[in-house]
Amino acid sequence: MFDWENFRHFLAVARTGTLSGAARSLNVDHATVSRRLMALETGLQVPLVERLPRSCRLTPMGLQIYEHAKAMEASAFAVERVAQASHEPLSGKVTLSAPPVLATHLLAGRLVDLRADYPGIQLSVSAQAQQVSLSRREADVALRLVRPKESSSVVRKLGQMPFALYASPEYAASRAPEDWTFIAYDKQFSDMPQQKWLLGIAGNRAVGCELSDISSHLAAARAGAGVAGLPSFLADRDPGLLALEQEGPPFSRDIWLVVHRDLRRSAPVRAVMDFVAKAITEEPGLGLE
Numbered sequence: 001m002f003d004w005e006n007f008r009h010f011l012a013v014a015r016t017g018t019l020s021g022a023a024r025s026l027n028v029d030h031a032t033v034s035r036r037l038m039a040l041e042t043g044l045q046v047p048l049v050e051r052l053p054r055s056c057r058l059t060p061m062g063l064q065i066y067e068h069a070k071a072m073e074a075s076a077f078a079v080e081r082v083a084q085a086s087h088e089p090l091s092g093k094v095t096l097s098a099p100p101v102l103a104t105h106l107l108a109g110r111l112v113d114l115r116a117d118y119p120g121i122q123l124s125v126s127a128q129a130q131q132v133s134l135s136r137r138e139a140d141v142a143l144r145l146v147r148p149k150e151s152s153s154v155v156r157k158l159g160q161m162p163f164a165l166y167a168s169p170e171y172a173a174s175r176a177p178e179d180w181t182f183i184a185y186d187k188q189f190s191d192m193p194q195q196k197w198l199l200g201i202a203g204n205r206a207v208g209c210e211l212s213d214i215s216s217h218l219a220a221a222r223a224g225a226g227v228a229g230l231p232s233f234l235a236d237r238d239p240g241l242l243a244l245e246q247e248g249p250p251f252s253r254d255i256w257l258v259v260h261r262d263l264r265r266s267a268p269v270r271a272v273m274d275f276v277a278k279a280i281t282e283e284p285g286l287g288l289e
Contacts, residue, residue, distance in 0.1 A: 004072070005036060006036045008036075008073070009028075009033050010037055010048060010065070010069060011066070011070065011073060013037060013049060013056055014062070014069075017055050017056055017057075018056055019033050019034055019037075044065070046061045046065075047059050048061060048062035048065055049062055074135060077136055091121060092121065092122070092268050093122040093123075093124060094123055094141065094268050094269055094271075095125075095138075095140045096124065096125050096139060096140070096272060096276065097126050097131075097139035097142040097143070098126070098127060098128070098142070099127070099128070099144075099145055100127040100128070100215070101161075101214040101215075101234065102161075103125050105234050106279055106280070106286075107125060107276070107279055111123065113275070114271075114275045117271075117275075118271050121268050121271060123272060123275075126139065129192075129213075131146075131148075134152070134153055134260040135150065135260060140259070140263055140266075140269055140272070141257070141259050141263075141273055142257075142259075143158075143255060143256070145254065146254075148256060148258045152260055153258045153259065153260055153261065154259050154261050154264050156256070157255070157256055157257075158255045158256065158280040158281060159254075159255045159280050159283075159286040160255065161232075161252055161253045161254075161255055161286055162231070162233075162252040162285065163197065163230060163232065163251045163252060164229070164230065164235070164244070164246065164250075165201070165227050165228070165229055165243070165244040165245075165246045166221050166228055166238075166241040166244060167180075167224075167226065167244060168222055168224045168240060168242065170224055171224045171226070172242050172244060178205070179205075180202075180205055180227045181206045181208035181227070182198060182199075182201075182202045182205065182206070182208060182227050183209055183210075183211060183217050183221055184198055184202075184207045184209075185212060186210040187210075189212070194229055197229060198228075201246060201247060201248060208226040209226065218230060218234065218235065222240040229251075232285050233283055233285040233286050255286065257273060257277060
């Protein structure tokens with residue numbers, strides 16, 4: 001019988017394209033990945049990976065084994081989900097992936113309510129801009145700003161997050177709109193809808209600085225660094241910011257709650273989903289009208 005751990009390390013190499021990338025994704029050292037991969041190839045008696053100077057490439061047989069290994073992984077995660085969903089007591093660890101703005105500025109402040117209602121649940125919140133895989137157990141529950149498309153997921157639209165332009169009162173009073181400079185995201189977020197919206201408004205006007213997260217945009221705008229496009233639920237309650245007139249149609253992001261269908265009846269997961277839904281729908285300016 002083959003060792004599943006060897007297949008797990010092979011999958012990581014296939015997905016990342018390097019031994020070092022696989023090591024980082026699995027939180028192990030480079031030598032462990034190499035040893036596991038060699039053990040799998042020895043057991044199968046076929047080469048699966050070509051070791052190139054800067055990367056790894058699957059052999060033709062490696063490509064075939066990769067497809068079977070993915071199916072094995074999906075089955076293994078399905079077993080875990082079914083087992084977790086059978087746990088009736090309201091206890092255990094539940095992982096939640098959420099956009100940083102919601103994790104930091106909404107959910108974190110309400111965790112005391114979850115602890116009071118469900119002291120046996122340990123909620124692990126990961127603030128991530130990128131989407132995670134629920135099928136691979138990278139999270140149990142996720143909040144997303146794009147409608148999920150996975151056929152294995154159950155989704156629910158919780159609300160909308162409107163954006164508007166904001167600056168410090170001093171900045172707004174000292175500059176005419178044609179002289180505004182803007183606070184934008186860095187290049188790794190060039191495809192993000194709010195970045196495209198903001199740059200569309202900016203037009204030929206300058207981008208004064210680029211920052212990678214909403215909290216930094218908020219702080220920079222409050223300090224007078226320029227005009228930022230911020231979620232209204234966050235900026236409207238900040239006395240150091242002023243909402244500005246803007247051209248064009250209003251802009252907002254939808255907020256979706258998603259869970260793998262195998263976990264939707266798990267009591268701890270349901271409790272976390274109810275907690276998240278309540279936090280979103282009760283927050284002024286976020287819930288559906």
